[in-house]
Amino acid sequence: AQxxxxxxxxxxxxxxxxxxxxxxxxxxxxxxxxWYVQYPNRGLQFLLKYITGDNLVxxxxxxxxxxNKSQTSFHLKKPSALVSDSALYxxxxxxxxxxxxxxxxxxxxxxxxxxx
Amino acid sequence: xxxxxxxxRHKITKRGxxxxxxxxxxxxxxxxxxxxQTLGQGPEFLTYFQNEAQxxxxxxxxxxxxxxxxxxxxxxxxxxxxxxxxxxxxLCASSFRREGYTxxxxxxPGTRLTVL
Numbered sequence: 001a002q003x004x005x006x007x008x009x010x011x012x013x014x015x016x017x018x019x020x021x022x023x024x025x026x027x028x029x030x031x032x033x034x035w036y037v038q039y040p041n042r043g044l045q046f047l048l049k050y051i052t053g054d055n056l057v058x059x060x061x062x063x064x065x066x067x068n069k070s071q072t073s074f075h076l077k078k079p080s081a082l083v084s085d086s087a088l089y090x091x092x093x094x095x096x097x098x099x100x101x102x103x104x105x106x107x108x109x110x111x112x113x114x115x116x
Numbered sequence: 117x118x119x120x121x122x123x124x125r126h127k128i129t130k131r132g133x134x135x136x137x138x139x140x141x142x143x144x145x146x147x148x149x150x151x152x153q154t155l156g157q158g159p160e161f162l163t164y165f166q167n168e169a170q171x172x173x174x175x176x177x178x179x180x181x182x183x184x185x186x187x188x189x190x191x192x193x194x195x196x197x198x199x200x201x202x203x204x205x206x207l208c209a210s211s212f213r214r215e216g217y218t219x220x221x222x223x224x225p226g227t228r229l230t231v232l
Contacts, residue, residue: 032218043120043207043223044159051218090158094218101172102147102211102219106158 002027004091006107013081013114021076021110023091032094033074034104035065039087050074061085081114088112118142120224122208128230129198136194137227141210148191149221150183152176153205165191166213198231205229 004025013019025031032051036044048059055067065076076089088111092104121140129135141148146167151159162181163173167188177183180198185191195202205226211219 034220036223041225043122043225044209046220046222049218049220092158095161101164102213102221103149103161103164103172104159104221106160108156108158 002093002095002105004033004093004105004107006089006091006110008110009108010111010113013112015083015114015116016080019078019081019085019112019114021089021091021112023074023076023107025072025074025091025093027093027096029096031074032096033065033067034092034094035059035063035074035076036090036092036106037087038090038109044090047076081112083114083116086112086114120208120210120222122206122224122227124227125225126228126230128232130232131200132197134194134196135198135229136192137206137208137229139191139193139208139210139224141190141208142212142222145210145212145222146188147211147213147219147221148185149209149211150191150193151207151209153207153226154203159207162193195229198229200231203229203231 034049035047038044050057050067058064088109091107123138149164150162153159165185180196183193207226209221209223211221213219
């Protein structure tokens with residue numbers, strides 16, 4: 001079965017410190033992986049995606065993610081956290097079992113809290 | 117604003133009533149998705165359209181749910197005889213699918229449904 005797991009319900013980090021939000025995946029075949037962020041009362045905003053190529057993917061707002069095939073992970077990172085980064089983060093994998101639907105399977109989300 | 121829009125943003129209804137939500141995708145996006153998100157969970161796929169054709173429905177979509185996308189533009193999601201278990205955030209996303217590329221889904225702000 002295809003799935004993603006976000007092992008941490010919440011991540012706390014001080015402003016200015018590096019942050020990591022973890023994601024592991026389970027897919028058959030090559031994974032197409034995504035990160036989205038959700039602020040209160042707003043929809044999901046796309047941050048970045050990995051399809052193929054370089055294992056380090058750069059995205060919006062200074063975020064990047066590292067694809068690691070041997071560890072089946074796709075962790076989200078940022079060198080220096082901002083208070084405004086506090087939000088709910090979702091990792092997702094494209095479900096390729098049903099052809100080209102493009103539907104996404106999401107993790108349960110990780111709340112990032114950046115403290116001043 | 118040229119993003120995905122959804123109306124209404126909030127809907128409170130009584131059990132047994134029918135409700136209808138509307139989604140306006142990004143202009144020229146040929147794919148439109150509906151997801152449902154309950155508290156503390158990631159979004160779950162409900163259904164999707166390629167232009168006006170509804171190509172896949174999740175088993176989460178009971179026969180009380182119906183979705184349409186007339187003329188391949190906006191979409192509506194109707195829930196008949198609502199139940200308290202239908203209370204959730206209903207998210208719409210759109211993307212532009214072209215052969216050989218992995219499309220990115222862009223989400224609207226969601227419609228929060230509360231069934232009393």
